[in-house]
Amino acid sequence: MTAALRRFFDHDLWWSFTRSPLTVAAALVTLLFLVAALAAPWITPHDPFDPARVDLLDAFTPPVWTERGDPRFLLGTDDQGRDILSTIVWGSRISLLVGFAAVLLSATLGVALGVSAGYVGGVYESVVMRLADVQLTIPGILVALTINGVARTLVPRELQEAAAIWVLVLAIGISDWPKYARLARGTTLVEKNKEYIAAARVMGLHPLRIMVSHLLPNVIGPVLVIGTIGLALAIISEATLSFLGVGVPPTTPSLGTLIRIGNDFLFSGEWWITLFPSLALVLLVLAVNLLGDWLRDAFNPKLR
Amino acid sequence: MTRPLVEVEGLARRFDVSRPWLARLLAREPRRFLHAVAGVDFAIPRGTTMALVGESGCGKSTVARMLVGLLRPSAGRIVFDGTPLDPDAGRKALAPIRRRMQMIFQDPYASLDPRWRVEAIVAEPLDAFGLVRDRAERRERVAELLRAVGLSPADGRKYPHEFSGGQRQRISIARALASRPDFLVCDEPTSALDVSVQAQILNLMKELQEQLGLTYLLISHNLAVVSVMADQVGVMYLGRIVELAPADELFARPRHPYTRLLLDTVPDLEMRRRERAPVAGEVPSPIDPPPGCAFHPRCPFAERRCRAERPALLPAGPARVACHAVEEGRLPA
Numbered sequence: 001m002t003a004a005l006r007r008f009f010d011h012d013l014w015w016s017f018t019r020s021p022l023t024v025a026a027a028l029v030t031l032l033f034l035v036a037a038l039a040a041p042w043i044t045p046h047d048p049f050d051p052a053r054v055d056l057l058d059a060f061t062p063p064v065w066t067e068r069g070d071p072r073f074l075l076g077t078d079d080q081g082r083d084i085l086s087t088i089v090w091g092s093r094i095s096l097l098v099g100f101a102a103v104l105l106s107a108t109l110g111v112a113l114g115v116s117a118g119y120v121g122g123v124y125e126s127v128v129m130r131l132a133d134v135q136l137t138i139p140g141i142l143v144a145l146t147i148n149g150v151a152r153t154l155v156p157r158e159l160q161e162a163a164a165i166w167v168l169v170l171a172i173g174i175s176d177w178p179k180y181a182r183l184a185r186g187t188t189l190v191e192k193n194k195e196y197i198a199a200a201r202v203m204g205l206h207p208l209r210i211m212v213s214h215l216l217p218n219v220i221g222p223v224l225v226i227g228t229i230g231l232a233l234a235i236i237s238e239a240t241l242s243f244l245g246v247g248v249p250p251t252t253p254s255l256g257t258l259i260r261i262g263n264d265f266l267f268s269g270e271w272w273i274t275l276f277p278s279l280a281l282v283l284l285v286l287a288v289n290l291l292g293d294w295l296r297d298a299f300n301p302k303l304r
Numbered sequence: 305m306t307r308p309l310v311e312v313e314g315l316a317r318r319f320d321v322s323r324p325w326l327a328r329l330l331a332r333e334p335r336r337f338l339h340a341v342a343g344v345d346f347a348i349p350r351g352t353t354m355a356l357v358g359e360s361g362c363g364k365s366t367v368a369r370m371l372v373g374l375l376r377p378s379a380g381r382i383v384f385d386g387t388p389l390d391p392d393a394g395r396k397a398l399a400p401i402r403r404r405m406q407m408i409f410q411d412p413y414a415s416l417d418p419r420w421r422v423e424a425i426v427a428e429p430l431d432a433f434g435l436v437r438d439r440a441e442r443r444e445r446v447a448e449l450l451r452a453v454g455l456s457p458a459d460g461r462k463y464p465h466e467f468s469g470g471q472r473q474r475i476s477i478a479r480a481l482a483s484r485p486d487f488l489v490c491d492e493p494t495s496a497l498d499v500s501v502q503a504q505i506l507n508l509m510k511e512l513q514e515q516l517g518l519t520y521l522l523i524s525h526n527l528a529v530v531s532v533m534a535d536q537v538g539v540m541y542l543g544r545i546v547e548l549a550p551a552d553e554l555f556a557r558p559r560h561p562y563t564r565l566l567l568d569t570v571p572d573l574e575m576r577r578r579e580r581a582p583v584a585g586e587v588p589s590p591i592d593p594p595p596g597c598a599f600h601p602r603c604p605f606a607e608r609r610c611r612a613e614r615p616a617l618l619p620a621g622p623a624r625v626a627c628h629a630v631e632e633g634r635l636p637a
Contacts, residue, residue: 195415199479202372203432204395204402217419 016298026290033284037093044089045074048082049252055081060265063272076272078261084272087258088280094254095284098168099235105173106234107227110180115215117181118188119207129185132178141240143175148246164248172237176230183226187219225299228292232285239281255281307386308347309487309519310371315380316543317341317366321591338591340366342543343380345617348536350486353513353520355534355551357527357566359587363543364523368489371521372407373398384487403433406480410492412472416464422475423460426450429483449478453508470501477508481516491523506532527570531555539563542590542598549623559625561603561635597628605629 008014017023036043047053058081061070069076075084113132117125135143148171155163191197192215200210235255241247242256243263250257255277262274322328322335341363348354356364369375371382373391382389384401406429409415416425423446429435436442447457453474464472473493480488493509494502506529512518524530530537534551539562547560558564585602588594597615600606609628617626629635 195409195411196417198369198374199407199409199415199476200428200432201374202402202405202407203429203483204373204399205432206395214417218417 013298017294020294022290023294026287026294029283029287030291033092033096033287036089037096040089040093044083044086045072046083046086048087048090057081060270062270063276075276078258078273079265079270084258084276087253088255088277091253091255091258091277092280092284094165094248094252095235095238095256095281098165098172098238098248098254099231101166101169102172102176102234102238103227103230105169106176106230107180107223109173110177110182111184111216111219111223113177114181114184114186115188115211115219118185119192119211119215125185128181132181135175136178140175141237144171144237144241145244145246147171147174148241152246161249161251165252168238168241168247171241172234175237176234179226179230180223183222184219187222188215191215191218221299225292225295228295229289230292232288232292235281235285235288255284306350309350309385310348310521311383312344312346312367312371313381313383315341315344315367315370315382316378317363317370317375318378336591339543339593340590341370342593344538344540344543344545346536346538346545346548348487348519348521350519351513351517352535353522353533354536354538355522355524355530356538356540356545357524357530358540359525361587361590362540363590364540365491367540368407368491368521368523372405372489373402374407399433403429403435403483404485405487405489406483406485408473408476408480408488408490408493411496412469412476413496415476416472416479418464420464421460422450422462422464422467425464425475426460426478426482429479433483435483445482449482450475452481452512453478468501469497470504473497473501473505474508477505477512481512484516485518487519487521489521489523492525493522494529495524495526502529509533527555527566539566542587542593544598544626545617546599546626547623548617549625553622557621557623559620559623559630559635560599560627561605561629562599565602597626603629605635 017027041047058070058073058077059079061073061077061081062068063076063084064071064074066076073083073085075088077083078087113128117128148167151167151170152160155167197210197214200214238247238254239256239259242254243260245260248254248257250261253261258277259274259281262270262272262277265273316339318337318339320335321338323331323333328335344363344367346354356367358364366375370377373389376391384405387401389398389401416422420428423443426446426449427436427442430442430445436445446460450457450459455471455474455478459467459471464475467475490509494505497505509520510533513520520533522530522533531551537547537549537551537554538545539547539554539560541562547554547558547563549559554563555567558567588598588601594601594611596609596611596613597603597606600610603610607628613628615626615628615631617624618631620630625631627635
C-alpha cells in the first residue's frame with residue numbers, strides 16, 4: 001500500500017499536477033462540490049424539500065449582508081422561502097448525479113460502438129460511424145430535447161416526476177455518444193495494428209475477448225480525459241434542459257432548475273435567486289473543465 | 305522419410321488496393337490488386353529452421369502471417385503435420401492446431417500489452433487453450449517458462465515497460481512457448497534489438513530448438529542472422545521464391561543473380577570480394593509487376609527470354625532456382 005502511494009507521488013502526473021496552481025485549485029473546487037453533494041443531507045443548514053420546515057413567510061429574503069437579510073439564510077431565500085445555499089448544495093447533487101450518469105452512459109455506448117467498429121471494420125464500421133457523423137450534424141441539445149420528449153410520452157404520468165432524472169440522463173447520454181465513439185475508434189485503429197493484438201489473434205481468442213481484455217484497457221485512458229471534459233458539458237446540458245423547463249421538476253431542483261426559477265424574479269429585483277445558482281454552476285463547470293484540460297495535456301506525450 | 309511438419313503449396317495472397325467504388329467509377333479505372341505473395345511452395349522438416357529472406361515488400365511477412373492464420377490466403381494451401389488448414393473452420397476446430405503454432409514478433413515494444421503484467425502475458429496462451437487446471441499450476445508453469453528464457457519468476461509481477469528490448473523479446477518467446485508449440489514463426493525476431501542483444505536472443509532460440517525440438521520459420525532481411533540460424537533458405541523477390549537452397553549451399557554458392565546481389569551487399573570486413581557487381585534500380589511495384597522474370601529490370605544477365613517468360617523454380621544441384629540464365633548455364637559460376 002505504501003509502495004503504491006509512493007509510486008503515485010513519484011509519478012509524472014502528480015508532479016505536473018502540483019506544478020499547476022490553477023489545476024490544484026480546480027481539483028479542490030471539484031472536490032468541495034463532490035463532498036458537499038454527497039453530504040448534502042447532513043451539511044445543509046435547512047432541508048429545502050421538507051414542506052413542513054419551509055415557511056412561505058421567509059420567501060424572498062435577500063442575502064445576509066444586505067439590509068433586509070436574515071442570518072438564518074446566508075444567501076437569501078427563493079419565492080417559496082427555501083434557503084438558497086441549501087438548494088444550491090442539493091442542486092449540485094442532482095446536477096453532478098445527472099452529469100456522471102450521462103457521461104457513464106454515453107462513454108459506455110460510445111466506447112462499445114467505437115471499439116467494435118474500429119476492430120471489426122467493414123460495413124459495420126461504416127454504418128456505426130456514419131450514424132455518429134449524422135448525429136454530430138444535429139445540435140446535441142436538439143437531440144437531447146427530442147429524446148427527452150419521446151421518453152416523456154412513454155413514461156406513465158404518475159411516474160414522470162420520479163423518472164425525470166433518468167430521462168435526462170438518457171437524453172444527454174445518447175446525445176453525446178458520437179464523440180466517444182470517434183475517439184475510441186481512432187485509438188482502436190492505432191492499437192489493433194500493434195503486435196500484441198496479433199499475438200492474441202494467433203492464439204485464436206474470440207474477437208470479443210480481444211476487445212474487452214486487450215483493446216479496452218488501452219483505449220480507456222484518452223476516453224477518461226474526454227469524459228472529464230464531457231462531465232462539464234453534461235452538467236451544462238442538464239442545466240440547459242432544466243432551464244428550458246424540460247429537465248428535473250422544481251420539487252427536486254437541479255442548478256439549471258434553480259436558475260430558471262430565479263430568472264422569473266430577476267426583473268422584479270430578486271437577483272440573488274438566480275445569481276448564486278448561476279455562480280455555482282459556472283464555478284463547478286469551470287473547475288471540471290480545467291481538470292479535464294490538464295488531464296488532456298498531462299496525457300499528451302507531445303506536450304510533455 | 306518422415307513427412308515435413310509444415311508444407312506450403314501454391315500459397316498466394318493478393319490485397320485489394322483499389323480506390324473506393326465511387327472514385328473508381330468516376331475515373332473509369334479497374335480494380336487494382338497488390339500481389340504480395342504470388343504462389344510460394346516450400347516444406348519445413350521437423351526440428352529444422354527455414355529462413356525466408358528478401359528486401360522489404362517482397363512478401364515474406366505476408367507468408368508468415370498466413371501461416372499463423374492472421375491473414376487468409378487467396379490461394380494455395382498450408383498443411384501442418386499432415387492436416388490441411390481450413391481457414392473457414394471455426395475457432396474451436398482450429399484451436400488444436402493453433403496451440404501447436406505460435407509466433408514471435410518483430411517489435412518487442414508493441415508485442416506485449418502494456419497494461420498487462422508479465423505473468424498474465426505469458427499465461428495468456430495457457431488460459432486461451434485451457435492448458436492449466438488451477439492457479440497454482442498456472443503460476444508454476446509461468447515461473448518455469450520465465451526461467452526457460454533466462455528471466456526470474458519474480459519478473460512476472462512487473463509490467464513490460466520495466467524491461468529492456470532484449471528482455472521483452474524473452475518474454476515474447478516465453479509466451480510463444482507457453483502452449484508447448486511445435487512450430488514457431490519468427491518475424492524479424494531480432495531486427496529491433498541492439499546488435500549486442502541480438503546474439504543472446506538467437507542463442508536462446510537455438511538452445512530452445514535443441515531442447516524442445518522446435519521447428520522455426522525465420523523471416524529476416526539480415527543475412528548474418530540467417531546464416532547462423534537457418535538450415536534451409538528461401539530467397540523471395542516480389543512475392544515469389546527465386547532460390548530455395550540448403551543454407552550452407554546458398555552462402556557458398558549462390559546461384560540466382562538476386563541472391564548474389566544480396567550476398568554482395570553484406571558488408572565484407574576482410575574485403576575479399578572487392579569486385580562487386582553493381583546492381584542498380586529498385587524493387588518494382590507488386591501492383592504492376594514486370595512481365596517475364598520480375599527481376600529482369602535489375603538483372604545484369606537479362607535477355608529477351610527473361611523479359612517475356614517467367615522462369616520456373618527448377619532444380620540446380622542441391623538447390624532450386626527460378627532463373628533462365630541458371631537453367632541455360634550462361635552464368636559464371
